[in-house]
Amino acid sequence: MFETALTKELGIEYPIIQGGMMWISKKELVSAVSNAGALGILSALTFDTPDALAEEIEQTKKMTNRPFGVNLTFLPTLKPVDYGAYVDVIVESGVRIVETAGRNPEKYMDKLKGAGIKVIHKCTSIRHAKKAQAIGCDYVSIDGFECAGHPGEDDVTSLILVPRAVDELDIPVIASGGFGDGRGLVAALSLGAQAVNMGTRFMMTEEAPIHPKVKEVLLGAKETDTILIERSLKNTMRVWRNELSERIAEMEKSGATLEELAPLLSGRRSFEYIMRGEPEKALVACGEVIGLIDSVPTVKEVVNSIIKQAKGVIENNYALVGSK
């Protein structure tokens, strides 16, 4: 059921991929997702050193014998990151699925493809999607405006971006941004995607390694409770709307400089507050789909309920054309 060319090639049961989330996509969540028949993805840069990533991969392998991937995000960072060393660790670990994001992975493609790794490139525009295909990526995961984290600067929504990518590309497309239930999965498949990528929905599970208080406040969030920050830095990020994110947005409107904004934008500081259960002091990446989320179940329950709901939706749709 729900077997697509993608599920076969990646060796997963369902066309559902867990988005690589900084600080969150660790072994507990990733192994649970893969064990549930979807694809878990570790976030490489969550680990301070390539060795720490290698160790996390080994631990994850002990927790699942199903495929999982590693996300590698190329973003401007304060401290330079030795991406080559992370790539080496991934290649040597035997992981066979890598999700890249931020800048394109051209520099590392030979090494990744040489190791038989399937590369999913995550991007937010058709231009970047075409580039990803041109350099040999196997899949494009395209992120609409509604997504958590970085939607890019074009503000095109998944409803448009997914079929546009499908029309422009020869490689399969993964729909990302705005997906969280079975209705969304069928919508994504209908738009031509071969799978959905979900971050926020998997963040709101028992296994996601963040403080329960964070999940609790997000449970009360509506679809209007996200906000875009860092637009003035051309590094737009969708986060949970709280006093901190509203203050940052206001400062940006008033022309604040990077120097003025930087102290508020530290990801590591936010992460510490998130782990400590003080979400009001943190920037919490969060997609508009949060408005559709009203429970914190186990990962397995999430995956099973999506598949069950999607099946029902497809059968209902079929009834509309089955007659006459």
Next chain:
Amino acid sequence: MFETALTKELGIEYPIIQGGMMWISKKELVSAVSNAGALGILSALTFDTPDALAEEIEQTKKMTNRPFGVNLTFLPTLKPVDYGAYVDVIVESGVRIVETAGRNPEKYMDKLKGAGIKVIHKCTSIRHAKKAQAIGCDYVSIDGFECAGHPGEDDVTSLILVPRAVDELDIPVIASGGFGDGRGLVAALSLGAQAVNMGTRFMMTEEAPIHPKVKEVLLGAKETDTILIERSLKNTMRVWRNELSERIAEMEKSGATLEELAPLLSGRRSFEYIMRGEPEKALVACGEVIGLIDSVPTVKEVVNSIIKQAKGVIENNYALVGSK
């Protein structure tokens, strides 16, 4: 085929509604849409007087014997509009479907419902959708961030807003904003909508009464070629990106006042340029779905191709769950 409770109640063949578009939703387009099995909707305020609307309704009746509706948009206007007189004309004309937009139609509900009219209220937030249901509207047509014209100020996309509305309301939901092909129709139905509303797609047809040159330039537009203006006035509008709309957006960023902006925002002036074939001097309402539109067919061709494509999509989806 594609019979929903909505299609039965409104007496139409397909769950496709043509959005009421100022200056464009006139008898030529509306009758063509209704004749094609979808629901055409006249735009009341396109006609300077209630009498002119009455005349247009009569003309439209001569061009189709299928149901069509009338859109009545309550917006702040420079000249006060005698909405009551327009409502009277609609009620007396025998038209049995009204689409309201802007402020809610509470003041006219008794009269409309008393005449057996089905009222579709178009809105952009769950709060307004619930209010529409509470005052007795029969349907809510909910407009996502990607839509042409007025997406509201919340920036929630159709992918989220449609299922949210379905979950919150007892009355049926029409999905609006971002829909233009058969893939989108199936996505909308999957999200729980009973129909789609399309504006931009019907504007890009042979029958739409605007200058061919406007259609020609829009044919070249990509999904990134729309822009939001009037955000500073809390009257956000998505239009085609050209020098004029970019200039307005820039002026707004620099804090321009309503007085400074007003001369550039005249809808009537834009309309005149649109009719004259000078789109670069006009503000042309245009949704992100323009990026998916690459032809200017007849209305009948649009409707038939959507239905054909949707059927194929549904059958493909069904194959995913049919086995096992």
